[in-house]
Amino acid sequence: MKKLKTTTKIDFATYAGVTLAFLLVYALQQGGSLTNAMKSWLVPICSFIVMAVSLNLVVGISGELSLGHAGFMSVGAFSGIVTAMSLTNAIPSGPVRLLLAILVGAVFAAVTGVIVGVPVLRLRGDYLAIVTLAFGQIIKDLINCLIVGYDSHGLHIIFNLDGLRSVSDLHMEETGVAIIKGAQGAVGVPKLSSFFAGYLLVMVALVIVLNLVRSRTGRAIMAIRDNRIAAESVGINVTKYRLIAFVTSAALAGAAGALFGLNYGGLLSSRFDFNTSILVLVYVVLGGLGNIWGSVIAATVLYILPEALRGFQDYRMLLYAVVLILVMLATNNEQLKALLGRLIPKRKGAKSNG
Amino acid sequence: MAEKRVFEKGKMVPVPSQAIIPERDSDKSPILECSHLGIDFGGLRAVDDFNLTLGRTEIAGLIGPNGAGKTTVFNLLTKVYQPTRGTILLDGYDTAGKTPAQINRMGIARTFQNIRLFSALSVEDNVKIGLHNQEPYSMFTGILRLPKYWRQEKAAHERAMELLSIFDMQDLAAHEAGSLPYGAQRRLEIVRALATNPSLLLLDEPAAGMNPSETAELMENIVKIRDTFQIAVMLIEHDMNLVMGICEGICVLNFGQVIAKGTAEEIQSNPTVIEAYLGKKK
Ligand SMILES: Nc1ncnc2c1ncn2[C@@H]1O[C@H](COP(=O)(O)OP(=O)(O)OP(=O)(O)O)[C@@H](O)[C@H]1O
Ligand SMILES: [Mg+2]
Numbered sequence: 222m223k224k225l226k227t228t229t230k231i232d233f234a235t236y237a238g239v240t241l242a243f244l245l246v247y248a249l250q251q252g253g254s255l256t257n258a259m260k261s262w263l264v265p266i267c268s269f270i271v272m273a274v275s276l277n278l279v280v281g282i283s284g285e286l287s288l289g290h291a292g293f294m295s296v297g298a299f300s301g302i303v304t305a306m307s308l309t310n311a312i313p314s315g316p317v318r319l320l321l322a323i324l325v326g327a328v329f330a331a332v333t334g335v336i337v338g339v340p341v342l343r344l345r346g347d348y349l350a351i352v353t354l355a356f357g358q359i360i361k362d363l364i365n366c367l368i369v370g371y372d373s374h375g376l377h378i379i380f381n382l383d384g385l386r387s388v389s390d391l392h393m394e395e396t397g398v399a400i401i402k403g404a405q406g407a408v409g410v411p412k413l414s415s416f417f418a419g420y421l422l423v424m425v426a427l428v429i430v431l432n433l434v435r436s437r438t439g440r441a442i443m444a445i446r447d448n449r450i451a452a453e454s455v456g457i458n459v460t461k462y463r464l465i466a467f468v469t470s471a472a473l474a475g476a477a478g479a480l481f482g483l484n485y486g487g488l489l490s491s492r493f494d495f496n497t498s499i500l501v502l503v504y505v506v507l508g509g510l511g512n513i514w515g516s517v518i519a520a521t522v523l524y525i526l527p528e529a530l531r532g533f534q535d536y537r538m539l540l541y542a543v544v545l546i547l548v549m550l551a552t553n554n555e556q557l558k559a560l561l562g563r564l565i566p567k568r569k570g571a572k573s574n575g
Numbered sequence: 576m577a578e579k580r581v582f583e584k585g586k587m588v589p590v591p592s593q594a595i596i597p598e599r600d601s602d603k604s605p606i607l608e609c610s611h612l613g614i615d616f617g618g619l620r621a622v623d624d625f626n627l628t629l630g631r632t633e634i635a636g637l638i639g640p641n642g643a644g645k646t647t648v649f650n651l652l653t654k655v656y657q658p659t660r661g662t663i664l665l666d667g668y669d670t671a672g673k674t675p676a677q678i679n680r681m682g683i684a685r686t687f688q689n690i691r692l693f694s695a696l697s698v699e700d701n702v703k704i705g706l707h708n709q710e711p712y713s714m715f716t717g718i719l720r721l722p723k724y725w726r727q728e729k730a731a732h733e734r735a736m737e738l739l740s741i742f743d744m745q746d747l748a749a750h751e752a753g754s755l756p757y758g759a760q761r762r763l764e765i766v767r768a769l770a771t772n773p774s775l776l777l778l779d780e781p782a783a784g785m786n787p788s789e790t791a792e793l794m795e796n797i798v799k800i801r802d803t804f805q806i807a808v809m810l811i812e813h814d815m816n817l818v819m820g821i822c823e824g825i826c827v828l829n830f831g832q833v834i835a836k837g838t839a840e841e842i843q844s845n846p847t848v849i850e851a852y853l854g855k856k857k
Contacts, residue, residue: 223754225697427716436717443702444693451691455771456679456708
């Protein structure tokens, strides 16, 4: 018989570890010992930690495969950028606009999550993978068609479905500013994100996911993952809890997207393609399904690794493919799992310890 | 819907067993009434014309040879399958069109022939998942850990321990459910079902894989559960000592048809039943 570890200690260690790492890097940054390249990694790392933690809620805790997580990041990024830019005059304070952008990004991504999730999650069986895969593609193309600008009358939005229209078709005043220019993406974005904001968002995401998992809601979600029929037999509304996991995850991905989007002067919707979704999935699988602190570490290490090895960039996706295949073999092979379990006894039961 | 009983710790109320299967529960309305229940799988009439009335505090047995349709009856009662024919009244309410989860909330809890635990989770969490609708704080209360969260989690922990104590399993609370020995997994399934505060408990082969002393203990505990919680219990079992020992009413199925109903003595001396089990005498 196997005794499981208490989860409170693991959660506390996760919060403490993230905070210590932040303080350390922050001190290095202030002391001037980080190169410019390194500084440019800090906000994206925070974004991708939030992405990995939130995807783990779907893949690890809820046990469903989602292949379009970058799509929610995209929705959050572009809605966040529109929010932050259109409020430039109304709210001069950068951090307040960043906060609003993150909230709006989360809400838009959550709504998108409901639209994608409701029809799929009602069905029995694993249709989520195929639908989220399509969703990731569709959202990229939709944003490619989007032309948005603002002037004193407010927001102007048109869909450039025929590919013939441009910013001038928004019919803005002279002082109007273009925000999203179709295939050219978002332009002239203010760089509102900061490492500190990223750290705060990571902590908020961790609190939301860990507290959710340790609550009645999280237990219901894990019950459905472990045995759907048994979960129904104890009165759990399966569709509702699958949806809660999926939408919460989408909302956090939207928040991460807004943080990410407001870190660069411009942003293309192709930045959030299938590769990005798979990248985040790799973080989750390598960090351990259902293992939240594992996702934090995997996202950090695997973000830095290819960045630090820029010279090998051509082989980056090849490397990921190989690693992914190896990990899939390892997780599906009972003997290999048993072997891993013996080599690293701590990893046993990681699934439930989170 | 039936008003929910409150489980009082250690309070054992012995119940005179007055209600048995052949519609003898005269002073109280029955908890379960099935009429002309049936389901077909393709051409196979897995269950046909199944009629049953169950008293509120009755222990009933459902027996029959392998493949007779016993588990299918449980799956019909809990809406894992939607019946092709017939009606099921639970506490007087029609259960047509309900989902398995709604059926549980209406008062039926069950265990499974092939154990279905949440095996990666702890024993305590398995019971707490059974308490899901008994501690109804919202998702936001849980995320923000408002006072209500702490209150209800504490109550759920205490209740889970109390329920585990029925089978002396408190010490196993922190263990992974999937790693328990077979018998303990079966007992945990019963505890989890009880946690949902049912008025009718369905046990599918609860003694399967248990040794004789475990089975004897289980028999006592099933009676104890009925007496403590004042609920009806219906069980499928191949162990005739258990069935004849505690079931006040027995229903025998063969090829999806009810071939006999009655008390243990009546069933044991029924020629049709003997034939179904032993084959026709020359
Ligand atoms: N989902 C299904 N689809 C098709 N046939 C089914 C299905 N479920 C059960 N059956 C058939 O219905 C019949 C009754 O099965 P059931 O599982 O209810 O038997 P049982 O009395 O519980 O037997 P046992 O004692 O072996 O558990 C069997 O012939 C079985 O093959
Ligand atoms: Mg059966």
